[in-house]
Amino acid sequence: MNKVVEEKLSEPILNKKKKKIGSKIMKSKKLFDRWRFFSLLSAIIACVALFPASSDYETGWSEARTPTNCAINEDRSIAHRHLIMWLSFVSILLLIPYKYYFLKWKRHIPKTFHELPSFQKLTLMQVFAMRKKPKLRDYFSGEVIPVTILLLILPYPGLNWEFVVPQQILYKRVEICYFVAEPMYAIMFLRWIYLIVSLFNYGRYQNQVAVRHREKWGVPMSPAFSLKCYLNQYPLFMLFFFFIIPGILIFGSLMRIFERPMHMPSLDYDYAGNAYWNSIITMMTVGFGDFYPVTTLGRFIVAMSAIYGGVILSFTFVSLGSILQLQPNEKNALNRILLSSAATGAIVSALSYNKSNIKNIEDRYHAWNSVKTNSKNFMEFKELIGTDKVEGEEAVDSLKERVINLESKIEGLKATAEGIIHKLSHI
Structure with missing residues (x-):
């Protein structure tokens, strides 16, 4: 009788303890979702700045421009550059809550081990290290500094400096004039990579369960793991929408920026479609020769495009080979x-x-x-x-045996649970 009374008195304490543990798990999930949200929001705002940057480039272009004369359209609006700057600064500021919640989440993980034990056995010193209060330098670790530098490269208002790139064209020395803002437009297109990396922080390979499994096998927490997993599952979709199309858009845009000042009749880069066409035939290693780069910077972009295209084509052939290969059942x-x-x-x-x-x-x-x-x-x-x-029948037979054994165990657990419920109902 005393035992029954003690159990009933301890029930509220146990329920309160379970509720407290559950709240710790929910808090961990909230912190996990928050740092991912701020990371993605920062990347989206950074990429939104590309639209006013493209508008600023187009409106600032002057038809009077020549390879040796950096003419600019004086009627263009300066509001585009102000918008680019403020969007970039907001994106940088969002890195602060992102890093804050990320470090807070990592510090909170050991509190959830009571309900969700770690797959990897941790020593007491490792747990103390995880619970250690982060220092100031921890807020600038990881990708924070590289991303901040990338977001600070932009065409600031009033930045109309010029520079000259000397080179040889048809046995003649030519000095091609560029604005400093134009290489900055080109570097800004790397923000798409920042957005893609932030997107890979979501999905089935970046939830809390996946984090625990990665800890068990010593896989570091990075979007590269998600990228490899998605490439393994959806090779052609990933190659087409995350590698080929962004590569064409980025390399084509860079080609147009650096080749457009030449104004050669046979190489009309005023029309953006020609630049993207050149990017496509270069990445596909075809090289028709109808459009080609003349400037030094344009040739550098084409060289990078050819290297990138060679890597992508090798991935494509491997993916097609794996798709066309017969599965065991086939x-x-x-x-x-x-x-x-x-x-x-x-x-x-x-x-x-x-x-x-x-x-x-x-x-x-x-x-x-x-x-x-x-x-x-x-x-x-x-x-x-x-x-x-x-081939495969033995694996099917062993799988059937496992299912049968699992079903028998489930039936045993069900009978045990029914017995416990029956005893509790008579107390």
């Missing part, structure tokens, strides 16, 4: 079809030989050889693939 089905076809050929040739009334000895000899050849092919193919067990 291979088993193909072997069975071929075996049935060989058996049918042997039977048909034997029946035709028995029913035929061939009187010519030579024709009868050829018909008998056909029967022997078909029968031999059938026996050889039968021995090659086997008839008792084909």
Whole structure:
């Protein structure tokens, strides 16, 4: 009786403890979602700044510009550059809450080990290290400084400086004039990479369960792991939408920025489609030669585009090869079809030989050889693939056994639970 009273008195304490543990897990999840949200929001705002940057470049372009004269459209609005600057600064400021919640989440993880134990056995010193209060330098670790530098590179209001790139064109020395803002437009396109990396912080490979599994196997926490997983599962989709299309847009835009000042009649880069076309044929290693770079900076972009295209093409061939390769079940089905076809050929040739009334000895000899050849092919193919067990059947049988054992264990647990409930109902 005293035992029953003690159990009933301890129930509120246990429920309160469970509720407290559950609240710790929920807090960890909130912190986890918050740092991912601020990271993605920072990347989105940084990429939104590309639209006023493109508008600023187009409106500032002057038809009077020549390779040696950096003319600019004086009627353009300065509001575009102000918008670019403020959007970039807001994106940088969002890195502060991102890093704050990220470090707070990492520090909070050991509190959830009571309900969700770590897959990897941690020592007490490791737990103390995880619970240690972050220092100031921890807020600037990781990708914070590189991303901040990238976001600070932009065409600031009033920045109309010029520089000259000397080079040889058709045995003549030519000095090509650029604005400092134009390489900055080009560098700003790298913000798309920042957005793609932030997107890979979401998905099935970046939730809290996946984090625990990665800790077990010593896989570092990075978007690269998600990228590899998605490439393994959806190779063609990832290659097309995350590598090929962004590569064409980025390299095409850079090509247009650096080649447009030449104003050559045969190489019209005023039309953006020609720059993207050049990027496509370069990445695909075709190189028709109808459009090609003339400037030093343009040639550098084309060289990077060719290297990038070679890597992407190798990925594409490997992905296509894995898709066209027969799966184990498909291979088993193909072997069975071929075996049935060989058996049918042997039977048909034997029946035709028995029913035929061939009187010519030579024709009868050829018909008998056909029967022997078909029968031999059938026996050889039968021995090659086997008839008792084909590839994958053993794995299916072992899987069935596991399912049966699991079902029996579930039934046992169900009976135990029913017994406990029955006893509790009579207390």
